[in-house]
Each structure stands twice: as structure tokens, then as C-alpha cells.
Amino acid sequence: MTEQLQNGCDVVVVGGGAAGLSGALVLARARRTVVVVDAGEPRNASADGVHGLLARDGTPPAELLERGRAEVRSYGGSVVTGAVTGVHRDGSGLVVALADGRAVRARRLLVTTGLVDELPDVPGLRERWGRDVLHCPYCHGWEVRDQPIGVLASGPMSVHQALLFRQWSADLTYFTHDRPDLTDEQWEQLAARGIEVVDGEVEGLEVVDDRLVGVRLADGKLVRRTALAVATRMVARAELLAGLGLRAQPHPSGVGEYVPTDATGRTDVPGVWAAGNVTDLSAQVGAAAAAGAFAAAQINADLMAEETRRAVDAYRDPFSARSESRLSDLVTSGRRHGL
Incomplete structure (x- = not known):
């Protein structure tokens, strides 16, 4: 190598x-x-x-x-x-x-x-990343199907992400966190799909026996979830x-x-x-x-x-090609002899 x-x-x-x-x-x-x-x-x-x-x-x-x-x-x-x-x-x-x-x-x-x-600055996300903190429903949706899933508002595609995860579970909660400004159309889409919207800043994750059991809000409320989707x-x-x-x-x-x-x-x-x-x-x-x-x-x-x-x-131009080849050979030979 x-x-x-x-x-x-x-x-x-x-x-x-x-x-x-x-x-x-x-x-x-x-x-x-x-x-x-x-x-x-x-x-x-x-x-x-x-x-x-x-x-x-x-x-x-x-x-x-x-x-x-x-x-x-x-x-x-x-x-x-x-x-x-x-x-x-x-x-x-x-x-x-x-x-x-x-x-x-x-x-x-x-x-x-x-x-x-780049994950949102919420304690516990990085430690659970790729396990029960997820991003792609096509990569992980089957593994969390029919479970209570949370979606953390964390980027311009978060509502889209929530609507996608709805395909794998009917028990979805959308956490507005630090992005509370949903459009009227987004409110209607989430409501029509039966996705609960929870306002308030997320303080961290609740983990028991190395398993996610819920999302803790800044006001102390615990929302039971076993998986959390995050748009990084x-x-x-x-x-x-x-x-x-x-x-x-x-x-x-x-x-x-x-x-x-x-x-x-x-x-x-x-x-x-x-x-x-x-x-x-x-x-x-x-x-x-x-x-x-x-x-x-x-x-x-x-x-x-x-x-x-x-x-x-x-x-x-074969002569020119031979000349260039000969010159290359001479240079290589010179280097080998320290010239």
C-alpha cells in the first residue's frame, strides 16, 4: 500500500x-x-x-x-x-x-x-443516534413500526418527516421545540393525519435500562415515546x-x-x-x-x-513520440543514478 x-x-x-x-x-x-x-x-x-x-x-x-x-x-x-x-x-x-x-x-x-x-443541541440525542433517535423512515421505519414515535422540529423538512413516519405508525407526536411557527397548511396536514402537536421546548430524553422511554419537556412534562425522529x-x-x-x-x-x-x-x-x-x-x-x-x-x-x-x-508523429519516450527514459535513468 x-x-x-x-x-x-x-x-x-x-x-x-x-x-x-x-x-x-x-x-x-x-x-x-x-x-x-x-x-x-x-x-x-x-x-x-x-x-x-x-x-x-x-x-x-x-x-x-x-x-x-x-x-x-x-x-x-x-x-x-x-x-x-x-x-x-x-x-x-x-x-x-x-x-x-x-x-x-x-x-x-x-x-x-x-x-x-449536525444534531440539535438537545441532551441525549447524540448518544442515542442511530439506535432510537432516527432520521430516515426508509432506513429505520420498519424497525419502529407501530411504536409511539416522536418527531422533533429541527429543520425545514421536519413536517415532511412527520408525515412520512405516519406510514409506519399511527401513534405520532410532533414536538415544536424551538420552531413553533407552523403554517395553517401544516397544522391542517398534521391534524388530518392524526399527528398530535406538542408545544414547548424539549429539555432532553428519558432513558431507562438503555432504552428510550420518553421525551422530557422544559416544563417537566414527560411524553412517552420509544423512538424519536430528528431531521439533522x-x-x-x-x-x-x-x-x-x-x-x-x-x-x-x-x-x-x-x-x-x-x-x-x-x-x-x-x-x-x-x-x-x-x-x-x-x-x-x-x-x-x-x-x-x-x-x-x-x-x-x-x-x-x-x-x-x-x-x-x-x-x-511517431518520431516525436519516440523522442519523448527516449527523453523520459533518460530522465528516469538519471534519477536512478543520482544525476
Whole structure:
């Protein structure tokens, strides 16, 4: 792995989740040299299982990633543990710097760093996150079906979230918390669906024997709930791209920040693609994996087009191509002899 970092590769994939490993798998099978650099901080680490993923429903996240890493390595890809601190351009290539001082040069970059969920400042939310404090009904709704569920008003999509969770349970309570200003239309929607609205600030969670039993309001009232849905502010992990002039931007929906791309995953920076939650904040594991695979195919096609252009140039002017090859050999020989 260290040797590949020193010698460079066709593609560096930053982030080893579903999108990154799927992209790396496609590239490795396309006989590209690929290095995945992963910091080991998956968004779904606290979840018991990955749901809604065909043929792998319920698989623990760590197990799914381990299988993915093994598959990438089986085709010659490299998976390196490390945190990327920055990326800069060097001539026609990109240099990816790691926190431990290592660096790897790549012809293309696929960013699949995911996002960070910013939770409201309510005691107990972070500790219960991914267990009985949830965000996605498609990921966790079945596991809490028919239970008393609370929805904490915490973002522009909170009412939408409450209406979605109503599909899994008829016993829903909407806590206005610090966002009491519901529109008339929202009041009517919640009432029509039988969702109780509770005003007042939420002080914290009531937990007994490591299980959520209720939501405690600032006035001391306890509302019995066994699950709480929270719409987080989702922020793309994009700090490492600042050296390329690429930064996360506010998402049009108002739910957080993302890295914009075109339909192929290509960013505004030449040679850089992005896939998964870093650009699609709502993507589940299956969608993220598909996006990573699709972006990888586009990267391979882009490399192929570049190589074809060079081959055509060499075909048209073989003497120039031989001269450049000879010069490259002389430079390499000189470096080996300390010249």
C-alpha cells in the first residue's frame, strides 16, 4: 500500500464507504490502478444494520464495508487507512496529502467523503443516534413500526418527516421545540393525519435500562415515546477540497451543504468527481453505491479519451513520440543514478 502511495495511480478515491468502494471496484475491474483512502468514520457506524439494500438487508455496516474492501483488493485495488488533509494540483495530476505525511499522486480524483449530521443541541440525542433517535423512515421505519414515535422540529423538512413516519405508525407526536411557527397548511396536514402537536421546548430524553422511554419537556412534562425522529442539518465533508477552490455550497432545500456535480458526478474542477452523500444528501446506501459505480465508469471513460488522444498524436508523429519516450527514459535513468 505504501508503495502505491509513493508511485501514484490512475485514481484516488477519498472515502471508503458504499460510494467509494463501489467506485473503486468498478475502476479496479477496469484494470485501473486505484487507491482508496479512508479515515474510518462512516456515517452509519452506530446503526445495527443497513436496510433497503437488495440481498444485503440488515447487514451490519462494518461487515458490509469489510466485504467491500476485500472485493476491491481482490482486483488489485489498494485500501489505505488515513485521513486526507488536502489536495492540490501538480501539473496535469493531483496530489492527495494524508495527515501522517504520506502523499499520493493521481490522474483523477473521486470524492466520496460523505457528510456529517449536525444534531440539535438537545441532551441525549447524540448518544442515542442511530439506535432510537432516527432520521430516515426508509432506513429505520420498519424497525419502529407501530411504536409511539416522536418527531422533533429541527429543520425545514421536519413536517415532511412527520408525515412520512405516519406510514409506519399511527401513534405520532410532533414536538415544536424551538420552531413553533407552523403554517395553517401544516397544522391542517398534521391534524388530518392524526399527528398530535406538542408545544414547548424539549429539555432532553428519558432513558431507562438503555432504552428510550420518553421525551422530557422544559416544563417537566414527560411524553412517552420509544423512538424519536430528528431531521439533522447535513454538511458535506469537503474541507479537503479547498486547495482546489472547491467548497460545499448551501443545498437548495435548506437542509445543509453539498458539493454540486453534473449528472455524471463531475465537479467544476477538472479531474475531480464526487459521489454519494457528499453531493446527494438524501442518498441511501444503495443509491450511494450506484452513484459511485456510475462516476467510476465516467472517470474511466475520461481517462480512455485522454489516452486515445495521446495515442492518435503518437500515431500521427511517431518520431516525436519516440523522442519523448527516449527523453523520459533518460530522465528516469538519471534519477536512478543520482544525476
